[in-house]
Amino acid sequence: MTVNKADNISSIPIDGFSNVRITSLWTFFMSVQWSEPWLIGLLVFHAVCLFLTLLTCKYYRAQICHFLLVVGLVYSAEYLNELAARNWSRNAALVSYVPKKSRNVLLLSTKHREPQVENSGKKKPQIILDYNKCKGAVDHLDQVCGTYSCRRRTRRWPMCLLYHMIDVSCYNAFVLFTAVDTEWNKGKRYCRRLFIEQVGRALITPTMMNRSHLPRTPFAVSLVLQAQGKEQQEQQEKEEEQQEEEEEQQEEEWESPSKKRKQCASCKQRKRIITNCCKCGAPACKIHLKTLCGSCYKM
Numbered sequence: 001m002t003v004n005k006a007d008n009i010s011s012i013p014i015d016g017f018s019n020v021r022i023t024s025l026w027t028f029f030m031s032v033q034w035s036e037p038w039l040i041g042l043l044v045f046h047a048v049c050l051f052l053t054l055l056t057c058k059y060y061r062a063q064i065c066h067f068l069l070v071v072g073l074v075y076s077a078e079y080l081n082e083l084a085a086r087n088w089s090r091n092a093a094l095v096s097y098v099p100k101k102s103r104n105v106l107l108l109s110t111k112h113r114e115p116q117v118e119n120s121g122k123k124k125p126q127i128i129l130d131y132n133k134c135k136g137a138v139d140h141l142d143q144v145c146g147t148y149s150c151r152r153r154t155r156r157w158p159m160c161l162l163y164h165m166i167d168v169s170c171y172n173a174f175v176l177f178t179a180v181d182t183e184w185n186k187g188k189r190y191c192r193r194l195f196i197e198q199v200g201r202a203l204i205t206p207t208m209m210n211r212s213h214l215p216r217t218p219f220a221v222s223l224v225l226q227a228q229g230k231e232q233q234e235q236q237e238k239e240e241e242q243q244e245e246e247e248e249q250q251e252e253e254w255e256s257p258s259k260k261r262k263q264c265a266s267c268k269q270r271k272r273i274i275t276n277c278c279k280c281g282a283p284a285c286k287i288h289l290k291t292l293c294g295s296c297y298k299m
Contacts, residue, residue, distance in 0.1 A: 045073070095125045107131065144171060148193050150200075170196055264288065 049070060056062035093112045097105045099122070107127045116126035150170070151163030174195045178184065185191045208227035215221055261272040262283040273285045 093127070095127050097125055097128060141168065141171060144192065148196055150196070170199060173199070 049066075052062075052066050056066055092108055092110050095107045095109070095112075095115075097107065099105065105128075107125070109127045109130075111130070112127050118124045118126070118129065145164070145167040149163070149167050151160070151167065154160060154163075171192070174192050177195065178191065185194055188194070205227050208224050211224055211228075214224055261274050262276075264271045264273055264285040265282045266288040267285055271285055273283055275285070275289060276283050
C-alpha cells in the first residue's frame, strides 16, 4: 500500500498541451494549428498508407508487409505521440502535485521548463512557489476589475474574454499612468473610475465628431453635439432669439397699451391710430411723436 508523503511526490513537466473547445466544425478547423510537426507527420502517414494500398492492391505479399507495418505504427502511436509532445513543442509545462490524499493540483506554466522541486519542507514544485509569490497581485486584479468593469451581461464566452482583456488592459494603463504622473487626483480614492471615464471619452469622441446623423434619444443628442462643439452655439442662438422676442414684446406693450384705435389729437385729417402719449395719454401719430431713450425720459 502506497502512502502519500512529501518524499513520494513527483513533479514531471509535460510539454505540448492545448485546450481546444469544439463548438462547430468551422471552429475546429480554425483552432487546429496545421503547422504542427506531429499533425504534418500524421497527414503524411495517412497519405503514404493510401498510396501503398493503391500500389499493392494486386500483390498479396506486399499487402501483408503493409499490414504489419500499419499494425506496428498503431501500437507504438502512444509512445510516438508522447515523444512528439516532449521534443517538438517547448512552449508550456504541466505539473501534477498531490499535497493531500484524493487531491490533485494541476498547474500549467509557460515560464518553467525543468522539473525543479523544493529541497526542504513539503517538496513543492517551483511553479507553485512562484505562483504563491504572485497570487496576491492576481487576487487584487480580480477585486479591482469586479469593482469597476466595462463588461456587460452576455452568454457568449468570446465576449467575456474580450471584456476581461479590456479590463486588464485598462488597469495596466492606469498603473503606468499613475507611475508617470503621481500628482494626478492624488487625494481621491476613486482615481481608477475617473481614469476609465477619461479613456472611454477619448475613444468615442473621434467617432462622435465624425458622425453625420444625430441619434434619437435627447441624452445621446446632447452628447454628440457637445463632442462636435455645436451645443454651445445652439444655446447662444436660442438665448439671442429669446432676447429678441422679449424686446419685441416690450416695444409692442409700450407702443400699444390699448388696442382701440383713436383719432390723433394734433391732426386735422381723420387718422385712426393706437399710439398714445406717455404723460397725458392723448392719442398721437408718428408725425407728432418724439422718441426718447430711458435716461432722457427720466431727466
